[in-house]
Amino acid sequence: MNILGISCFYHDSAAALLKDGVIVAAGQEERFSRKRHDSDFPARAVKYVLREAGLKPEDLDAVGFYDKPLLKFERMLSTYVATFPRSFNSFRKAMPVWVKEKLWVPSIIRRELRPYKGPIFFAEHHMSHAASAFLVSPYEESAILTVDGVGEWCTASSAVGRGSDVTLLKEVRFPHSLGLLYSAFTYYLGFKVNSAEYKVMGLAPYGKPVHFDRIMKEMVHLKPDGSFKLDMSYFSYDYGLRMTNGKFDQFFGGPPRKPETWMAEREFDIAASVQKVCEEVVLTMARHIHRETGLPNLSMAGGVALNCVANGRVIRETPFKNLFVQPAAGDAGGAVGVAHWLYNTIDKQPRGKAWTNAYLGPAFSDEEIGQYLAEAGARFEKLDDGELTRRTARAIADGNVIGWFQGRMEFGPRALGARSILADPRDPRMRDTLNMKIKFREGFRPFAPSVLEDRAAEWFDIECDSPYMLLVAQVREGKRTIPSVTHVDNSARLQTVRRADSPLYYDLISEFDKLTGVPLVINTSFNVRGEPIVCTPHDAYLCFMRTNMDHLVLGHYFLAKPDQPPLREDVDWRKLYELD
Numbered sequence: 296m297n298i299l300g301i302s303c304f305y306h307d308s309a310a311a312l313l314k315d316g317v318i319v320a321a322g323q324e325e326r327f328s329r330k331r332h333d334s335d336f337p338a339r340a341v342k343y344v345l346r347e348a349g350l351k352p353e354d355l356d357a358v359g360f361y362d363k364p365l366l367k368f369e370r371m372l373s374t375y376v377a378t379f380p381r382s383f384n385s386f387r388k389a390m391p392v393w394v395k396e397k398l399w400v401p402s403i404i405r406r407e408l409r410p411y412k413g414p415i416f417f418a419e420h421h422m423s424h425a426a427s428a429f430l431v432s433p434y435e436e437s438a439i440l441t442v443d444g445v446g447e448w449c450t451a452s453s454a455v456g457r458g459s460d461v462t463l464l465k466e467v468r469f470p471h472s473l474g475l476l477y478s479a480f481t482y483y484l485g486f487k488v489n490s491a492e493y494k495v496m497g498l499a500p501y502g503k504p505v506h507f508d509r510i511m512k513e514m515v516h517l518k519p520d521g522s523f524k525l526d527m528s529y530f531s532y533d534y535g536l537r538m539t540n541g542k543f544d545q546f547f548g549g550p551p552r553k554p555e556t557w558m559a560e561r562e563f564d565i566a567a568s569v570q571k572v573c574e575e576v577v578l579t580m581a582r583h584i585h586r587e588t589g590l591p592n593l594s595m596a597g598g599v600a601l602n603c604v605a606n607g608r609v610i611r612e613t614p615f616k617n618l619f620v621q622p623a624a625g626d627a628g629g630a631v632g633v634a635h636w637l638y639n640t641i642d643k644q645p646r647g648k649a650w651t652n653a654y655l656g657p658a659f660s661d662e663e664i665g666q667y668l669a670e671a672g673a674r675f676e677k678l679d680d681g682e683l684t685r686r687t688a689r690a691i692a693d694g695n696v697i698g699w700f701q702g703r704m705e706f707g708p709r710a711l712g713a714r715s716i717l718a719d720p721r722d723p724r725m726r727d728t729l730n731m732k733i734k735f736r737e738g739f740r741p742f743a744p745s746v747l748e749d750r751a752a753e754w755f756d757i758e759c760d761s762p763y764m765l766l767v768a769q770v771r772e773g774k775r776t777i778p779s780v781t782h783v784d785n786s787a788r789l790q791t792v793r794r795a796d797s798p799l800y801y802d803l804i805s806e807f808d809k810l811t812g813v814p815l816v817i818n819t820s821f822n823v824r825g826e827p828i829v830c831t832p833h834d835a836y837l838c839f840m841r842t843n844m845d846h847l848v849l850g851h852y853f854l855a856k857p858d859q860p861p862l863r864e865d866v867d868w869r870k871l872y873e874l875d
């Protein structure tokens with residue numbers, strides 16, 4: 296049975312293909328269209344997953360959409376009515392898109408998937424999230440928490456997964472939303488909503504949560520069962536085009552920070568405060584659902600589940616023994632969720648193997664890469680596995696910055712060793728080098744390490760694996776020799792690497808360990824600021840040539856910057872790999 300899952304029209308649209316109970320391919324549209332957080336219908340991603348599965352649209356048995364547009368529309372209309380006339384501007388801006396696009400999801404799907412004539416199903420947004428977490432987790436039974444901005448009405452839910460079943464227990468409803476609260480603070484701090492929330496999390500350790508008590512007293516009314524209400528007089532996201540209002544400004548003694556301006560203690564303290572509020576709410580929810588279910592396993596999804604500091608506290612401070620957060624825990628993962636929900640929960644099919652890695656995107660053979668490099672006029676050496684990992688490890692240890700492009704692209708927001716930029720974590724200047732010369736981004740954000748799974752506990756205070764870089768743990772005291780991946784509070788957001796999932800990456804880090812005694816490297820996503828992570832050899836080569844990266848490793852090809860001729864912008868890579 297072949298099921299296509301789709302999520303789109305909000306942010307990060309994506310497609311996933313479930314073949315006989317196993318996701319064989321999944322991808323976010325932004326990687327193919329090269330438009331960051333692309334929310335359009337994921338036509339290119341759909342084309343890719345179908346090709347990867349060897350299918351045509353007419354071979355599909357069902358198509359699933361990750362939310363219910365009509366229910367969402369109803370929520371928006373009733374909110375507009377309730378907040379009229381303040382909502383007029385927002386209403387005027389949102390309506391044309393709804394009338395043109397969002398209300399016509401079934402006909403758009405039919406048009407895009409011609410000649411597909413089968414059924415189209417719609418799952419509730421938080422059911423898609425819950426299914427995306429539990430049904431690919433390694434647990435037979437699990438408590439489930441989903442927390443995000445908003446779906447139709449629901450903004451957070453608790454659920455229980457047993458076998459192929461997912462049962463929703465309780466929900467928090469719009470406008471009360473932890474995700475939107477976090478986004479409101481993101482907006483107030485001068486960052487982009489729906490994309491820069493992780494920057495606020497990165498800022499938090501520089502400040503003190505001095506506003507925490509006041510926020511919990513006046514803005515967020517949290518109950519012991521994890522449900523909460525926001526005092527909406529501080530916010531305008533339910534009716535306006537801004538997230539916060541004058542009362543919010545008064546609360547923090549000034550207007551929102553202008554983007555790209557100087558930040559100081561005040562901004563750090565506000566970031567630290569909202570981060571602590573987020574952790575407090577998530578911990579309260581987790582403790583409550585543990586009391587209710589008594590289960591040792593927790594699966595989480597929704598945008599807030601990408602808050603790896605909160606996740607780290609859930610695993611350390613609640614009675615749950617195990618935590619699973621899938622790599623595309625945000626809305627992109629909804630495409631996976633709805634497909635699994637249709638197959639397992641609705642059609643009552645048994646579950647397949649749990650996910651152990653995020654490599655669900657396109658791969659490129661050495662032949663394809665070689666053909667591209669020849670066309671681009673690039674100079675390279677071709678090396679075998681052993682020589683490739685040794686040379687790359689040596690280059691990293693010598694202070695070089697490496698573009699590392701191997702195998703299938705990751706699904707989800709993190710680069711996990713398939714489309715990564717790698718560097719030496721021991722060099723205290725490496726953070727600035729990477730920020731200024733490669734990523735062209737703000738200097739405050741820490742980098743993250745990829746560590747050999749079997750050596751992680753030696754370096755970090757962690758007892759479980761973290762294959763998707765979604766947990767934060769303290770660097771152990773005797774191991775504070777890796778300044779470029781250690782945050783000011785001595786924490787690190789780490790990825791544990793298993794040889795079974797990515798043998799070449801594991802071997803590379805092992806070689807680096809042999810040279811330096813450090814079983815980890817800096818791993819940051821292979822892109823520059825504002826661009827999606829690279830997908831094809833062409834994307835990678837362009838990024839390599841346009842930044843101060845020293846080496847590029849594409850499959851078995853090893854490239855050095857000084858050897859390269861000037862960049863030719865006219866190579867038509869689409870001929871090589873038809874993504875359009």
Ligand SMILES: [Fe+2]
Nearest residue numbers: 443597598626
């Ligand atoms: Fe969501």
